[in-house]
Amino acid sequence: MPTPTRRSDGLNGISLPFPDLELDAEDEALVAAARAVIEAHHRPFWHTVAAAIRSTDGRVWTGVHLGATVGRLAVCAEPIALGRAILEGDGSMAVGVAVRHRKPEEGPGRPDVVSPCGACRDLLLDYAPDALVIVPGPAGAPVKRPLRAMLPLPYRR
Numbered sequence: 001m002p003t004p005t006r007r008s009d010g011l012n013g014i015s016l017p018f019p020d021l022e023l024d025a026e027d028e029a030l031v032a033a034a035r036a037v038i039e040a041h042h043r044p045f046w047h048t049v050a051a052a053i054r055s056t057d058g059r060v061w062t063g064v065h066l067g068a069t070v071g072r073l074a075v076c077a078e079p080i081a082l083g084r085a086i087l088e089g090d091g092s093m094a095v096g097v098a099v100r101h102r103k104p105e106e107g108p109g110r111p112d113v114v115s116p117c118g119a120c121r122d123l124l125l126d127y128a129p130d131a132l133v134i135v136p137g138p139a140g141a142p143v144k145r146p147l148r149a150m151l152p153l154p155y156r157r
């Protein structure tokens with residue numbers, strides 16, 4: 001299991017801007033796995049986001065966001081998926097993605113790929129500093145970016 005580590009250079013070793021990487025078939029399958037979770041388990045407010053993580057050995061772990069009556073107690077989908085990867089797999093994360101169920105006012109359609117929130121970027125960086133994350137691309141289609149490039153100047157203890 002990888003030991004949480006952080007680099008001390010400000011940009012985590014990445015030169016910005018980093019070129020976006022295209023999704024391959026495995027990445028498309030990862031997005032599909034996340035979409036399948038939120039389509040099966042969506043409950044307005046309680047479960048609106050799902051995540052999928054592919055470990056370095058190619059296995060896929062999914063998670064669903066947990067809404068909470070006390071809003072700040074809500075838990076994102078990514079840590080749920082990461083916990084499963086740790087408990088059921090080798091704890092590694094090569095690629096991750098999150099998708100959000102559409103809101104009623106957005107009309108019908110597939111769950112959209114969304115960027116991980118700042119807290120998840122910070123958390124995932126501890127456990128998988130070399131991971132890639134699938135995010136909405138500038139042209140609309142999802143792209144992959146290094147997690148490191150998404151959290152420059154991270155907090156240091």
Ligand SMILES: [Zn+2]
Binds near residue numbers: 076118119
């Ligand atoms: Zn989050």
